[in-house]
Amino acid sequence: MKLSALIKTLVLMAGILLFDTHVCEAKLVKPSGGSVSANVVISKVFYSGSKTIADSPKAYANNIYIELYNNSTDTLDLKGMYIALGNTDNGDAAWTASAMATAHKDSAVVKQLFQISPDASYPMKPGQSVVLAQCAINHSQLAGGNVDLSSADFEVKSQNKNYKDSHNENVPEMKVIATFGTTDFINFMAMGPNSIMLLAADLNLEKCPKTFPKGKEKGNEYLIVPLFKSIDCVDIVKQKAPSADDKRFAASYDAGFTHTNSPDNNNAQAVVRKTAFVCSDGRVVLYDTNNSSIDFESTDDLSLCTYNNMVRGLSDSTIVIPETGYATVNITRPFSAGRDVTFVCVNATNNAATTDLTYNEYPGDSLLLIKGAWIAVGKPGVHTIQLSESQGVQKTRSSFITWAEEDTKTLSGSQASRSIYKFSNVVGKIGFQRVPAVDGKYNTATFSDGDRLYFSLTTAIADKIAAANGATDHADLDFIAWHGITPEKIAAGISEMKCDNKFQPVVHNLAGQRLSGLQKGLNIVDGKKILVK
Numbered sequence: 187m188k189l190s191a192l193i194k195t196l197v198l199m200a201g202i203l204l205f206d207t208h209v210c211e212a213k214l215v216k217p218s219g220g221s222v223s224a225n226v227v228i229s230k231v232f233y234s235g236s237k238t239i240a241d242s243p244k245a246y247a248n249n250i251y252i253e254l255y256n257n258s259t260d261t262l263d264l265k266g267m268y269i270a271l272g273n274t275d276n277g278d279a280a281w282t283a284s285a286m287a288t289a290h291k292d293s294a295v296v297k298q299l300f301q302i303s304p305d306a307s308y309p310m311k312p313g314q315s316v317v318l319a320q321c322a323i324n325h326s327q328l329a330g331g332n333v334d335l336s337s338a339d340f341e342v343k344s345q346n347k348n349y350k351d352s353h354n355e356n357v358p359e360m361k362v363i364a365t366f367g368t369t370d371f372i373n374f375m376a377m378g379p380n381s382i383m384l385l386a387a388d389l390n391l392e393k394c395p396k397t398f399p400k401g402k403e404k405g406n407e408y409l410i411v412p413l414f415k416s417i418d419c420v421d422i423v424k425q426k427a428p429s430a431d432d433k434r435f436a437a438s439y440d441a442g443f444t445h446t447n448s449p450d451n452n453n454a455q456a457v458v459r460k461t462a463f464v465c466s467d468g469r470v471v472l473y474d475t476n477n478s479s480i481d482f483e484s485t486d487d488l489s490l491c492t493y494n495n496m497v498r499g500l501s502d503s504t505i506v507i508p509e510t511g512y513a514t515v516n517i518t519r520p521f522s523a524g525r526d527v528t529f530v531c532v533n534a535t536n537n538a539a540t541t542d543l544t545y546n547e548y549p550g551d552s553l554l555l556i557k558g559a560w561i562a563v564g565k566p567g568v569h570t571i572q573l574s575e576s577q578g579v580q581k582t583r584s585s586f587i588t589w590a591e592e593d594t595k596t597l598s599g600s601q602a603s604r605s606i607y608k609f610s611n612v613v614g615k616i617g618f619q620r621v622p623a624v625d626g627k628y629n630t631a632t633f634s635d636g637d638r639l640y641f642s643l644t645t646a647i648a649d650k651i652a653a654a655n656g657a658t659d660h661a662d663l664d665f666i667a668w669h670g671i672t673p674e675k676i677a678a679g680i681s682e683m684k685c686d687n688k689f690q691p692v693v694h695n696l697a698g699q700r701l702s703g704l705q706k707g708l709n710i711v712d713g714k715k716i717l718v719k
Contacts, residue, residue, distance in 0.1 A: 214309055215260040217267065219386035219415035226262050227474055228382055228420045229255035229315065232456035232488055233374040234446055236330040245452045248352050249325035249333040250374055252318040252382065253490065255459070256310045257472050259553065259579060266304035266387030267417070268363070269318065270296040272434035273408050274375045279399035281408070283421075283433040294383065294419075294435055295397060295408045298373060299364040302340060304387065313469035315491040320344070320372050322354035331454035331488045338490075344371035363391070366406035376451035378424040381434035384417040413439050420478050422457060425449050442479025458485045460498045462576035463522055463554040471554045473498070473576045480575070499575030504568050510611050511673030513562045514639040516589040520557055520578035523550025523571040526677075527564035530670050531585040532641065540650040543586070543618075545670035554579045559589035559639055561609065564676055586641035590633045597629040597642055604642040606631040607666060616668040 217226050230253035237243035252269065256262050273281050273295045281295035300318075302308060310316055319338035326332045335341075340360040343353055349371050362370050374380050394409045413419070413436060421443040423432035428445045446455035459481050463471040470493050473481040485494075500522075507513045507527070523529070527550040534543050547563075548555055550571070556578030562569075587609075597604050605628035607618035618641070621631040631640055643651070648660035657663040 214263050214307065215258075216263050216265070217384075217386060217417050219388075219417055225258055225417055226264070226267075226310065226384065227255050227257050227418045227459065227472060228384060229253050229257075229472055229493070230456055230458040230485075231380070231382060231420065231422065232331075232333070233376070233378070233380045233422065234425070234448075234455055235374075235376050235452045236333075236454035237452050238329050239327070243330075245376070246325075246329035247374070247376070248321045248323075248349060249329055249331060249335060249488075250320045250372060251333075251335060251338065251490075252372070254310075254316045254318070254384070255472055256312050256314050257474055257579060259312050261312065262310045264302050264308040264310055264316065265306065267302045268385035268387070268389055269300045269302075269360070270294075270383040270385055270409075270411060271298040271373065272379070272381030272383070273297045273399070274373075274379055275399045278401055280432075281397070281400050281434070282431065283436050284431070285400055286434075287436065289400075290397075290410055292413050292436065293410050294381070294413055294416075296364075296383070296411055297366050297406065297408050298362070298369070299385075299409060299411075300342065300372075301361050301363045303358060303361070308339075316340070317490050318342075318360055319357070321349055321352035322357040323352050333488045334490070342370070342372055346371050364409050366408065377426060378422050378445055379432045379434065380422040381420070382422070383411075383413075383419045383435070385411065385415050386417055389415045419476075420444065420457075420482070422478075425451070425453075439476065441475075441477035444478040444482035445484070447484040454486065454488065456485050456488055457482045458487075458493065461494050461496065462499065462520075462574055463497060463579075464495075465553060466525065466549075466551045471576070471579050475575070475577055500572040503571050503573050505562055505571055506568050507562055507564050507566050508611065509566045510613055510616060511563060511566060512609075512611050512616055512668075514559070514609050514611070514636065515562050516559050516638070517555075517557050517571070517573070519573040520554055520576060521571050521573050522554055523569060525549055525551045527562050527569050527571075528671050528676055529555055530561045530563060531559075531587060532561070532670070533586045534643070534647050534651065540647060542651055542654045542669055543666060546585075547671050559585075559587050561587070561639070561670075563671055564673055566673075586643075587639055588641060590631070590638040590640060593633055595631050595633070595640070601642065602627070602629055604629055604644055605648060605660070605663075606640050606642050608633075608637065609639040610665070615665070618666040618668075620664050 232251050235247040235250055238246045317338040318340045319335040320342055322335045322338040322341040324334045324336045326334050338357055341354055341357040343359045394411050396407045397410055398405050419435045419439040421433045421435050421440045423443045423445050425445050426449045433443055444457045448455055459472040460483055461470055462473045475481055505515050529548050531546050532543050554574055606621045610617050610619040620628055624630045645660050648663050652659050652663045655666050
């Protein structure tokens, strides 16, 4: 890791930045299937167990757990979510990923299925962890690993003789929906394999057929679940002689695999996601590339809700902002930057309320941003950015701005009637300039090396934006003025709040008077300056 990235991490974690980022608490969102990046992820798995603290130590599995993490910027609802464990058969009886590709493509065979209660919402804020425990008690005086699960969020209320006397009645139950035989506990294999999958709450169990071990017509019955309902998949293979042959999930859902470092069972080790970024508010962003070989590492730290403070996989690069204070950039990897640069994506919606473009603005140190076309706003000069090996957290929402790969772009087909607008980066004329007409149409644009940012507008949207820019209708809409954040506002430490928020923050005006909510103009929210237009 480069020294600059390490210094940035330590400074952010210490919370000594001059300006902090206001992170909006978003609407409650229900996680959807499809291994969506930047959603809720399986963040830590303690599956190997440990040994009792005694003169004659014995294997101890009461302290195993699964940890989930909200890696997104939304508040997610875990209501009804499923947690599945893949089959752990060996040899010819195993339903491995390669066997499933032939017999049950895009599916997985699971031996156990648990569910978080579908009866009530369970909101999970950005950066929050949720712990699913075998037995939600303090195990530190019973076995190695110093594991205290008394603060777990959910517990499997197993009636097995090994677990039934170690329950915490104050912790909600994670229900066993399907299992093989009478096994009503989390049945991890201490040495692996242990494939784990999160499934969306709308999984239709009636459409999940059953099967026996591969090549068998009797024995344990397993469920076949569709992978497209998965939210996250993690393949944990055997600790001894780790091999992709043990994988249970298709590569498109987990391209790799993970395992602990020790080749022995009951080793008091877990697998945990690496840290990709630390936001200026201290929120950790974890690796999520849909490849467990990259995302996870082995750890001896079994304490709950803790992740490595060391940022991984950042490399330095630079961008140059000209005298105007604006630069168009097409960044090829997820990235972060300093507080002195704000990255903007621009979009518009075709609805009755549209009167202007929408500017989604993200201070460089607030999120791990996705790769792609952006407008960087800040003080003229050279600025350092960090490129990440992980995936970006913040998705641009229906962004209109596009980076032209070719020198000439002509819209055709259903888009032939649209007008192309190129970014105008001229002092006194920052905005989007319509391209010159070709044969009476504005659907052809030419580009040069650093002049490749554009978007296209339908006639209907252009009509609605025209009035806000001093034009009468789309035919007169030659130029769309910039109404987003300016370099001067960034220098003054003013951040724009532009997101939906159903939770009301504590707001004061400049005189220190508490307000009922955000008002037009400058607001003070938790010590941060927030400008509302």
